[in-house]
Amino acid sequence: MTQARERLYFPGISVDELQHPSDRKALSALRKVRGLDVITRKMIEWGLEGKIRKELMANCLRVSEKQCPSLHGLYMDCARTLGVEESPELFVECNPHPSSYIVGVTRAMVVLSTGLIDVMDEGELRFVLGHMLGHHLCQHVLYQTMARYISQILDLVARTTLGLGGLVGKPLEVALMSWSRVSEFSADRAGLLACQDLDTALRALIKLGVPSRKLWSEINIEELLRQAAELEPEFEVEVPPEGRLAKLKGKLGQLKEKLSKLTIGTRAQPWPVLRIRELVKWARSGEYEAILAKGEPLEPLG
Secondary structure, eight states: OOOOOOOEEOTTOOHHHHOOHHHHHHHHHHTTSTTHHHHHHHHHHTTHHHHHHHHHHHHSEEOOSSSSHHHHHHHHHHHHHTTOSSOOEEEEEOOSSOOEEEEOSSSOEEEEEHHHHHHOOHHHHHHHHHHHHHHHHTTOHHHHHHHHTHHHHHHHHHHHTTTHHHHHHHHHHHHHHHHHHHHHHHHHHHHHHHHOOHHHHHHHHHHHHSOOHHHHTTOOHHHHHHHHHTSOOOOOOOOOOSSHHHHHHHHHHHHHHHHHTTTTTTOOSOOHHHHHHHHHHHHTSHHHHHHHHHOEEOOOOO
């Protein structure tokens, strides 16, 4: 079991310390995809952020000091822990399925479902809230919003740009979904720093990935890690030698990668097994311990 320790906060934490290498690599590739600038510009022109916020204000509870104060206090505590000075607005939506997401263009908004709040204890909620704030810290919000609304956005772009949305749509959608999955690895690191207990973080991930109360007590983390070890490793970026054989090898590698993505190209979040594997790997690394060593005691509010 993870030993209890004094709660810490990390006012000077940087994106580089949180960002998973796969997140960094996929984000770099995403920014090179043709049409991304067009989609970004159109989202701003259409006022998508205002429409999203209006819908949230009409359908959800906005959390504040006077509305759901216990949840608000927990959220503010997580923001202080991660050094977030201006935290995104927090909303609670009526949805029995445990879920959470962050949206926005220039102004972030975090949404938790009632189903998530009902099944998480305080420590697990810290992980989820820290995870959401991690997306905010890593500047994921714009692209997370694109990924969430990509079908509607591409349809509108196609109507207003003489079919351009159809031309750039599929490559952009695949790049967004690929990045969105690995961006969760970075946000999970922030979630762990917010709750500061690996067992708690893993329980939260299990509840999100295996939404069956009857099975939660039977989940074996080490068995999940062995299951993860059987998955095919990620494709590594190679610098092939010059020549015709090298070009053929490169084309075959690209085909293999495309085929491997056929079953997961539209899945926005990674498999829970992979998230658990990556978080455990980081928690057991020197990087996590180095950040904890720089933390300062978190004084309670009031």
